[in-house]
Amino acid sequence: MKAVVFHKPKDMRVETVEDPVLEKPDDLILKITSTAICGSDLHIYNGFLPQKEPLVMGHEFMGVVEETGRDVTGLRRGDRVVVPFPVACGQCFFCHTGLPVHCEHSNDNYGPEGGLLNEKGGGLFGYTDLYGGYRGGQAEYVRVPYANFGPRRISDRYTDEQVLFLTDIFPTGFSGVEWAGVKGGETVAVFGCGPVGLMAQKCAWIRGAKRVIGLDVEPYRLEMARRVAGSEVIDVTEDHTVETIRSMTEGRGADVCIDAVGMEAQRGFLDKISNIIHLQAGSISVLKLAFSAVRRGGSVSILGVYGMPYDNFSLGQIFDKGLTIFSGQAPVHRYIDELISWLDQDKIRLDDIITHRLPLAEAPHGYEIFNNKTDSCVKVVLRP
């Protein structure tokens, strides 16, 4: 089959690899119909996460069941499904407590400590050997482990593009709003108007936020936040970000700030920090902005990925302001059924953030424009 394969930083190739096969009785093989490039794929693309062996990329994918192992009970050949990005067993302590990204069985490199290069959480599709080494879904086929727990059947009334983002960015954006307890009347400031930030903004409105503010450094992304999320926007390059948010909130700051940028190095957001091994630290300047822009007693949700310990972390400010911080990968399995019901009730539209639709063969170009923020790229969908 054809697949998008990571070789080294900035070197993605579409090449022929071996077809996946059933390895365990509760596996299934999925024929991919649509898959997307995610902001967190760029951490691998840019060398923020080490990976020695070639890796089939992709954790946002959907398709049609091709083959099922003998223990797969709920699905059969021909069923159309979306697949959550965390690989989770459905049986362990964490899977039972609604934390599938911390599954104890899906990653050989698992441990309680959460180290830099070891003791990570549960497995993730197409996300390096640190996260289980699973081959991803930017391919014609993928093996889906624990097929009784992850995949969700999708009605034929939806096109692929209408539901594809249930796999990651929709539940991830929702998590930032849900964790912060948005229930109506709040001012929610979302740092980053990329795919996850846009989803968080849409979800904040649906949860009844009074004001939703999108912040970014790219004019085309601010424009999209205005257009598809109906948010007020602030250009972070214009420096007075925190003062602007305070002036919009009677001097107090936003009730909720959501960091949808993470350590990804972004022009204007960034201090330059050293490389350690292959890992780049990136910067926490976005997070520091969020701690300043949130009101006393407010909440900050961290959705952007951070992989390193950081100096000059503003713990004193967090304590003085009495902030509550939420962070982590989205527990997709826990939220996905509720979010499917939002689609069924026409509460939200997901496909209006797609700017590029490419055949799988053009994936390297997709990575390039998404990474370089050229051609007004916000979200790339690939079709095998």
Ligand SMILES: [Zn+2]
């Ligand atoms: Zn993703």
Ligand SMILES: [Zn+2]
């Ligand atoms: Zn588990």
